[in-house]
Amino acid sequence: MRMFLKVQMEVDAANRAIKDGSLPKIVQGFMEAAKPEGVWFTALDGKRTMVAVFDLASPAQMPPLAEPFFTGLNATFELSPAMDAADLQTGLSNL
Incomplete structure (x- = not known):
């Protein structure tokens, strides 16, 4: 699933x-x-x-992706499903 990621780094740690x-x-x-x-x-x-858009194949990917930001940068890690324009069109056509 396509995901939108926002990582905010604690200033001193960064x-x-x-x-x-x-x-x-x-x-x-x-x-x-x-x-x-x-x-x-x-x-x-x-x-x-840092903001990124990427495909999350499995929720099991979340810890290995997040932990380096948590432990190395004292960062927040926000992950949300995201659609591109084609996904939105498909979703709206299913209403």
Whole structure:
């Protein structure tokens, strides 16, 4: 299922991760594991934020994807199902 992910990194933990080089490794690990359709980086609510869209084949993928962000960046990890325009059209046609 296509998922929308928002990761918000705690500022001090992200600062340390930048200094020690672990932030790019955590992001790269996510990229290799999730193979996202797209990933974007911004600041939201004063925090470094990553948003991504990717296919979640199984809920069992959630812990390995989330834990590096939790443990390495003290981040929040919000995951929601998402539709593209074609999915929306299909869903609306089924009403």
